[in-house]
Amino acid sequence: MTTTTPSKVAGAADYLDQRTSIGTVVKNFARKVFPDHWSFLLGEIALYSFVVLLISGFFLTMFFVPSMGLTTYHGPVASMDGQLMSEAFASTLRLSFEVRGGLLMRQVHHWAALLFMAAIVTHMMRVFFTGAFRKPRELNWLIGCLLMILGLAGGFTGYSLPDDVLSGNGLRITDGVVKAIPVIGSYMSYFVFGGEFPGEDIIPRLFSLHVMVVPALILSFVGLHLLFVVLHKHTQYPGGGRTNTNVVGFPLFPVYVAKAGGFFFVVFGVLVLMGGTMAINNVWNYGPYDPSPVSAGAQPDWYMLFLEGSLRLMPGQAEIVIAGYTLSLNVLIPAMIIPGLLFTFLFVYPFVEAKVTGDKREHHVLDRPRNVPVRTGLGVAFLTAFIVLAVAGSNDLVATHFHMSLNAITWILRILLFVGPVIAFWITKRICLSLQRKDRELVLHGHETGKIVRFANGEYIEVHRPLNEQERWLRVNYDAHRPLEIEPAEDSRGVRRKSYKQDRRWQKLSRFFYEDRVEPVRPSELHEVQGHGELEGGPVAAELNS
């Protein structure tokens, strides 16, 4: 039996290959090389959480009733017995308490949603700080940003489905934001909710978006995202022998198939463990939705906290009345303009950086964050703003847990929202420049050895051990970009250039990026230092030229 099996498999494979020529694809993929680093698995966490979301979500649709029709609940939850509630809420209780494994699936689904967004954000940080968004990957960065926003949309639509008090509070805020849109706001609210809030249409509408439109969009963009990864080949961290024209790593088959495949089960396992041991979104605590109650600690899931925080920080006086019409700047600014600014930064950053760098080359070797101080500083400033807003969204819990005044926290965070990113930018940039200088120092003078030598003339020196090739490669192989040089205001015939003013603006921005820089050590500098004789061994700069 065992001897015939391979031929059977081979026969089946051959049958497939003759009809689909899949053999070439498999062969190409199997030999595709991926570089090895733990941070390249962050995106995989997001991908695998999404798979878990699809599996657990499919289970939930078997039992969930997306209806706002009223029903009286009778079941095992004592605190909800005999209460009037929507079908959506009642079916959530039923699937949690009466369906075998239902509560586990619901909790796994919700934890997977939180993890999905956390992994996306961490993956974005990795890509941003290492400059993986540079040419040719700018479009893939945009797709990634779009996926992040789709993730927010998926989370928002799903969060609202159980129709409990907390999710209803979230919808009430949505209603308020929609109504704040000038002129068409109230019409839009009627349009979205199918009448006066909360209406009877919103749950079925969100359900369609949540189980059809959003996952379909995420799935197709994930496909495109991965296709681009294959087309562009994977980036790699700097190091000896790694250049923009090669990929140093291991083949997909068998190494990465095993690693990535195994990682899926690790992610699934961690999520099931969390779903099995840690309660999440106990909707029966909140009770069925009714527009009157709001409980203390009413917050959205973590990835929406920045929006909640921006609303909480905004002073209410910004609401103005013009000729009897209200312009709710107190809602428009925090709920639309601030997230708009944050998202715009993410979307345009790769293009701005390419423009001020004047760099049109392809990049497959990643940057060390310290070697691009302004980018790293801007990234940390962005995260600071995001974190300040998220903390503002939890200001009541900060107040109770740290015994502080809610009002004081709000004022501190209002100021921090503007001052914090600037300070964070400045500190980060300074740290990066210092690390670069430390690298220079290390390359020029080598490691300290602790060996003190006294010369015949009485002079003492400490012997330094020169860096090995790998260590040096890592520290000298980077571009310290210079600010843009622009053409003069008048061309050779004395005619004023039309685009001069625009060029000047870009030059200013470029100076902001690259005026402070630490140049990598040049071979000539290394030669010069070696003349001092404090390095062990002979001339080592020769390798630099190779």
Add this chain to the structure above:
Amino acid sequence: MKALAARRHHRFTPVVIVMFALLVVGGIYAAFAPSSAQADTATNQDIQEGEKLFLANCATCHGANAEGSDIYPSLIGVGAAAVDFQVGTGRMPMQASGPQAPAKPAQMNETQTKQLSAYVASLGPGPSIPSAEQVDPEKGDIANGAAIFRTNCAMCHNAVGAGGALSEGKFAPSLWETTPTHLYEAMLTGPQSMPVFNDGTLTSEEKRDVIAFVVDQREGSAGGLSLGSLGPVSEGVWVWIVGMGALIGAAVWIGAKSS
């Protein structure tokens, strides 16, 4: 005996015998008399002891006659329930001035608390301490309590009584540790920032339903660890710590595992 017999005609003998007889009769009465007067209702002695305690511990702020001042409230007419709550939970006597008096280990023992309550109750009519039956969570309707809690209590005390923030450093405390009697008294008297839910607003039975709901929440959560029952913020913190923590750990392990 002879000495005693010799003095039996002394002129004070009848007095001594009468005194002795009174002592015996009084002692027997004291031993066998019904003691209900001391059990529940305040005696004059309680009130007197309570007044002493009041003058020693409370009068500095509330005034020698509990009349209060511009800053400190008058205690005339607040009733025994308010005193039992404030002193029984350790909120009063206050240790330091602050946004609000926090609960702390009680400074008065049960007897002293009862004596103080008796004294304050004697100053003017006010709500009295509820009976054991009025606060028995077993007799309450949890579902009705949940509905009442949702519309009246959850906005400050959180959906399941984990507590929440108020303005300027004030806060609505967590209800996990509060005894049913203190829960009832808090609703009845509205301590500090809390509104009063008198029997016209929430009947005695409805208060008991609320107590039944709050006590039911202490049994924990159906889904596993409750994570403080604080809602999405604590869930977000834990997904980063446990979820991302474990998976980044696993990623480092997989990345470091040489191929």
